[in-house]
Amino acid sequence: MNFIALKMLMGDRAKYIGIIIGLTFASLLITQQASVFVGLMTRTFGAISDLGQAEIWVMDPKVQFVDDVKPMKDTKLLNVRGIEGVQWAVPIFKGLLKARLENGNFQTCIVFGLDDATLMGGPPTMVEGRLEDLRRAEAVIVDVNGARGKLARPPTEPGGERRPLEIGDTLELNDHRAVVVGLCNVSRTFQSQPTIYTTYSRATQFAPRERRLLSFILVKAKPGEDPEQVRERIQKETGLLALTSAEFKWTTVKYFMKYTGIPINFGIAVLLGFLVGTAIAGQTFYNFTLDNIKQFGALKAMGASNMTLLRMILLQALTAGGIGYGLGVGLASLFGRAVRGSELAFRMMPQILLISAGAVLFICMLSALFSIRKVMKLEPAIVFKS
Amino acid sequence: MHTEQTMAVSCRGVTKVYTSGGTKTHALRGVDLDVYPSELLMLVGPSGCGKTTLISVIAGILDQDEGEALVFGRNFKQMSQRQKTAWRGVHVGFVFQAFNLLPALTARENIAVPLLILGEPKRRALERAQAVLEKVDLGGRGDSLPSQLSGGQQQRVAIGRALVHGPRLIVCDEPTSSLDHETGKTVIELLKRTAVGPDRALVIVTHDPRIFGYADRIARMDDGRITRIETQALPQ
Structure with missing residues (x-):
């Protein structure tokens, strides 16, 4: 039938x-x-995914999601490094800085400052240039979407196309000169702002002067150590909030679900x-x-x-x-x-x-x-x- | 001499009342009727006299309120709905006034429907349907859809569908009323030729006087009763 x-x-x-x-x-x-x-x-958690080497994110206990940066004292880094089971701990600066474009306009960018010594937490893939080039003076790496889009330079002649930002081009970040040394791919962020990578020390120079500038501490547990136990230890001994990458992603998603x-x-x-x-x-x-x-x-x-x-x-x-x-x-x-x-x-x-x-x-x-x-x-x- | 058990259909005191909004309509008022095996019996009478209700009871698709209706010795009142449905599938063939062919199926597939209901494999059912198509003189139209056939051809397909599984009782409701005179004549001749046979009875509801001559007996109904039975030629 x-x-x-x-x-x-x-x-x-x-x-x-x-x-x-x-x-x-x-x-x-x-x-x-x-x-x-x-x-x-x-x-919303694109930045967490991109910094994939870290198993644990350490932050101020009041942080609600990844873009809700509440800076900590630099000394907290040393506290975390001293905790049993921590293989390495690196500082990360994350902030929104204004880039001045050639045409005089301003564009807000997400700036990541990576540990000067290890450059840990860098972009997932480089399109042009090398991560190590960040060690050069005034160096920054810009994400390609930003370089081709919001940070692109004005056309050379009226009615022409905007020119993508290239290696060797300069930017003005918070009145500081920055030189593009590389282009990278990053996950698109919720606000779709261009992402810029530089070293931690340079990022803190670009940023407005504040007493506390350490946004996050990225931690890797020693081999054989349970990251969950290391996370608990960090939280207990430093009084900071420590979350695994997965937990931090969920915390971020839950924030957006609840408050938007x-x-x-x-x-x-x-x-x-x-x-x-x-x-x-x-x-x-x-x-x-x-x-x-x-x-x-x-x-x-x-x-x-x-x-x-x-x-x-x-x-x-x-x-x-x-x-x-x-x-x-x-x-x-x-x-x-x-x-x-x-x-x-x-x-x-x-x-x-x-x-x-x-x-x-x-x-x-x-x-x-x-x-x-x-x-x-x-x-x-x-x-x-x- | 036939008994209730050897009779094709035996109705005794069959009553059916329809109730609608508090109004009762007596469709059948104690009908007594026998149909013999190998007989073609026509039920005739004015509209609303209870003909269709009576064949619905005889075919097992409507329950009477009172009385007994035995079909080839089986009492529908003693059967569950499920048993009745299964019994109908095997023993009853239907020919409807509006043909009621499935418009999406070809003539061959329409004829095969009763076999498929009985669980026959599709291929075998279609082969048997083709043989029946030849019998109703539509051998070359097996792949035609009902919409591609004339009214007479559609009724022939419906007759084929009623015959294909070899039922013992065939009930027809106004099989010629929507056909012209010539086509109606062809259809009733086809019915008489193919549907009447030993151990099989044919009951036709009609008010088409042109086909009365084909009946063995004519049962005249009025106001829910059989008023007269005319015998034209008693079967052996």
């Missing part, structure tokens, strides 16, 4: 397309909006996709059943059991769901591919695919439920009514 169910479903082109469009739309909107949301949330309207906005979009999909697909599927009610009645009269009809309707719903889900997820993937490397955040995780599949399955089952109820209660004698 399966082929009869499928032929019935696909035979009514207009309704079939209507059901598929409804499910595709729901699947697309749920997957795409959830992926953009996850992409955005991933960007982002989850609600995306949640509404996902809910709308779900509701509209349910309305279109559910209504069309129910209408499809109503239109075929005499056919179901005839099948019932000819000996098809309720169980057979139930299986037919479920097969119809699941087939439409499978096709709609596939198309929706496919379109969302194409969207993700199209925006790859752009300002738009997009991260399609397997969990999103599962949630989307669950939502589409729920819509299908809900639609099928009403149809099944109608067919189960159907009197086969309906076939003799003209």
Whole structure:
């Protein structure tokens, strides 16, 4: 009876397309909006991901997320280095500094100051130049997106294209001259500001004068030591907040989830996709059943059991769901591919695919439920009514 | 001499009342009717006299309120809904006024439907359906959709569908009323030729006087009762 169910479903082109469009739309909107949301949330901890060598982040206990820098005394670094189980501990400066551009405009940049001796915590990949070049006087490394975008130099002639920042070009950071010695790739950040790397000592010179400038201490546990235990020890003995990279990422995400309207906005979009999909697909599927009610009645009269009809309707719903889900997820993937490397955040995780599949399955089952109820209660004698 | 057990259909005191919004409509008022094996019986009468209700009871798709309806010795009242559905699948063939073919299926597939319901493998069911298509003179139209067939051809497909699984009782509701005179004649001749046979009975509801001559007996109904039974030629 399966082929009869499928032929019935696909035979009514207009309704079939209507059901598929409804499910595709729901699947697309749920997957795409959830992926953009996850992409955005991933960007909030981009800096933590990029500084991957560190197992533990040490910071002021009042820090709520990675961009919420509350500087500590430089002496805290020595305290942490003295704790049992710590292999190395390096200082990191992280701050927002204004870069003056050639055209006189100002651009806020995220500046990382790396440990002068080890340059630990540098950019994940260099595009041009070498990390060691940071040891040269006034040296900075700029991320390529920033160099090609917000930090690009003005065109040489009116109407021409802006010129990307290149090695050898200079910048003015907080009235200090800086020379570009390299270009790097970094994870895009939530605010999409250009990222600049330099040494810790130079970064603290660029930064406005303050008593405390140490933003974070990055720590690696000794081989054989449990990072979790080292983290607890640091926290207990220094009174600072110590988090593993994973914990710090979650702390950051939770902050954005709690204190920004982002989850609600995306949640509404996902809910709308779900509701509209349910309305279109559910209504069309129910209408499809109503239109075929005499056919179901005839099948019932000819000996098809309720169980057979139930299986037919479920097969119809699941087939439409499978096709709609596939198309929706496919379109969302194409969207993700199209925006790859752009300002738009997009991260399609397997969990999103599962949630989307669950939502589409729920819509299908809900639609099928009403149809099944109608067919189960159907009197086969309906076939003799003209 | 036939007994209740050897009779194709035996109705005794069958009553059916429809209730709608507090109003009761007596569709059947104690109907007694016998249908013999290998007989073509026509139920005739004005609209609303209870013909369709009676064949619905006889075919096991509607429960009577009172009385007994035995079909080839089986009492539907003693069967569960599930048993009745399964019994119908094996023993009853239907021909409807509006054909009720599945529009998305070809003529061959439509004929194969009762076999598929009975669990026959698709390939075998389609082979048997093709053989029936030849029998109803539509051998070359197996791949046509109902929309590509004329009314007469669609009714022939419906007759094929009613016959394909070899049921013992075939019930037809106004099989010629939506067809022109010539096509109606062809269809009733086809029914008489193919559907009537030993150990099989055919009950046709009609008010088309052009086809009365094809009946072995005509049971006239009015106001939920059998008012007269006319015998044209008793079966052996």
